[in-house]
Amino acid sequence: MGDAQGRMPRHRGEEERDRLDRDRGFFKMLCKPRKRIFLLTTFRLCDNNGYTSTQIHNFFCSNGFRMVETPDEADYIVISTCGFDQERENASRSVIEQYIDRFSKYKLIVICGCLTKINPKLFDQANVITIGPKELHRFNQIFQADIRIEDVSGGKLNDRFIDRDYGIFDAYYLQICQGCVNSCTYCAIKKAKGHVTSKPLHIIIHELEQAINDGFTRIMLLGDDCGSYGVDLGFDFSDLLNELANFKVGISINYVEPGRFLYLYPKLKRSTFERIEFINIPVQSTSNRIIRLMGRHYEVDNVFRLVREMRQQSPDIFLETHMMYGFPTETREEFEASFRAAEYFDSVIYFYYTDRKNVRSSLLDGKISGAEINHRTQAILNHPRFRLNRDSAIPPMIMLGYDIQAPQDIFKSIEGSIGSSSEIDVPKEGVCA
Numbered sequence: 268m269g270d271a272q273g274r275m276p277r278h279r280g281e282e283e284r285d286r287l288d289r290d291r292g293f294f295k296m297l298c299k300p301r302k303r304i305f306l307l308t309t310f311r312l313c314d315n316n317g318y319t320s321t322q323i324h325n326f327f328c329s330n331g332f333r334m335v336e337t338p339d340e341a342d343y344i345v346i347s348t349c350g351f352d353q354e355r356e357n358a359s360r361s362v363i364e365q366y367i368d369r370f371s372k373y374k375l376i377v378i379c380g381c382l383t384k385i386n387p388k389l390f391d392q393a394n395v396i397t398i399g400p401k402e403l404h405r406f407n408q409i410f411q412a413d414i415r416i417e418d419v420s421g422g423k424l425n426d427r428f429i430d431r432d433y434g435i436f437d438a439y440y441l442q443i444c445q446g447c448v449n450s451c452t453y454c455a456i457k458k459a460k461g462h463v464t465s466k467p468l469h470i471i472i473h474e475l476e477q478a479i480n481d482g483f484t485r486i487m488l489l490g491d492d493c494g495s496y497g498v499d500l501g502f503d504f505s506d507l508l509n510e511l512a513n514f515k516v517g518i519s520i521n522y523v524e525p526g527r528f529l530y531l532y533p534k535l536k537r538s539t540f541e542r543i544e545f546i547n548i549p550v551q552s553t554s555n556r557i558i559r560l561m562g563r564h565y566e567v568d569n570v571f572r573l574v575r576e577m578r579q580q581s582p583d584i585f586l587e588t589h590m591m592y593g594f595p596t597e598t599r600e601e602f603e604a605s606f607r608a609a610e611y612f613d614s615v616i617y618f619y620y621t622d623r624k625n626v627r628s629s630l631l632d633g634k635i636s637g638a639e640i641n642h643r644t645q646a647i648l649n650h651p652r653f654r655l656n657r658d659s660a661i662p663p664m665i666m667l668g669y670d671i672q673a674p675q676d677i678f679k680s681i682e683g684s685i686g687s688s689s690e691i692d693v694p695k696e697g698v699c700a
Contacts, residue, residue, distance in 0.1 A: 302333060303341045304342070305335050306327070309347065309363070310348075311428065313351070314521050315442075316381075318421040319403070319421060320421070320425070323347065323406070323421075326419045327410075342375075343375050346363055346376065348378060348382035350385035351456060353622070353623065354621065354669065356385070356386060360382075378398070382459075399459065400445060401461070403416050423440075424436055432657065441474060441486050443466050443507065444463050446463040447462075447490075465497050468507060486519065490521075491522075493522060493523050494528060504527070518542045519545035521545075521547050525549070525570045544583070549588055550567060551589060552567070552601070552605060561594065589617075589618060592643050593643060596631070602643050614663070620635070621685060637682065647665060
């Protein structure tokens with residue numbers, strides 16, 4: 268994969284012509300009797316990626332393609348990527364480079380997923396087809412499909428594409444929307460997926476009825492922010508939840524942005540709360556100062572108050588949140604305060620901050636050094652509630668959101684993503700435990 272630095276910017280028309288030329292190459296190849304597909308994902312700890320990869324797999328199977336176990340057997344290689352943060356981009360890039368170096372001269376390679384839109388220049392010099400997360404319809408044309416990918420579900424997760432300890436395999440995954448209405452300063456996913464696009468209510472209900480007929484008693488509502496659902500259709504997520512509560516299924520929700528949660532909460536019926544089994548509300552920080560720098564619009568204690576109220580209404584609900592540490596200018600004192608989220612949530616999952624290309628937070632001063640990130644990571648590992656995985660763990664749990672086999676593996680990830688130096692060491696208030 269080439270580095271685009273130093274080259275003249277390309278016009279959109281040139282990029283479109285190049286894309287069409289690559290697609291025509293696929294059409295020529297597809298005229299030959301070769302229909303063997305090797306599909307892999309670069310990251311198996313993402314519900315959205317697991318769903319989409321399963322959907323793509325089912326699309327090929329529905330159209331008579333044969334899925335093979337190794338790339339050597341394949342006529343076409345399809346790679347589903349994640350670019351949520353620098354660690355995941357690095358992992359995706361490493362995998363993709365290996366396949367391009369080895370196979371691109373005599374096999375056609377399709378790269379799909381968020382990374383194709385988050386950092387498209389990675390693929391400028393590569394002989395590959397790229398398909399963004401809202402461009403899956405291009406599979407229909409490229410592979411001359413009889414059954415459209417839009418008519419294929421990824422709801423019954425395939426454990427080739429999501430870790431068994433991460434996905435909820437007895438639940439049917441219902442993707443209700445992509446994109447969101449928020450403007451978080453650190454988020455690269457918004458660049459990949461844009462404003463929210465919601466699935467119409469009648470289609471969701473039809474898919475739910477099919478899942479129930481197939482024996483599912485639990486569903487996972489899936490979106491980049493489920494709380495944004497319906498804004499583009501003239502209603503909101505509370506309308507959907509109140510409608511789904513009429514069905515005898517347990518409801519899990521991944522994710523609801525906290526500001527949207529505060530808005531939607533009063534509109535939910537009590538019977539709806541009785542159906543909700545799991546919800547992830549990614550608070551990201553317990554510092555209102557940092558929340559504002561993140562471009563978010565809520566007071567943290569207001570979120571905690573409603574979370575506690577929800578717990579009182581539904582004692583068996585599992586509540587999860589995400590915390591980002593090392594955001595620009597975050598003090599040690601602010602970092603340490605984030606542990607109090609475990610007083611409200613069953614699971615608090617930590618991610619360290621990394622700059623992403625062309626997002627607003629990358630322009631902020633006060634970047635936290637790799638050495639300081641290591642220090643705070645060690646504080647997470649030393650926390651008495653830290654758990655490496657969920658196996659037989661008793662809530663509340665403090666966890667790290669990375670695919671690591673041993674606690675010390677996280678430091679290799681940090682070194683690869685941040686390095687050991689940056690602009691400053693750290694604002695000096697507070698001392699890590």
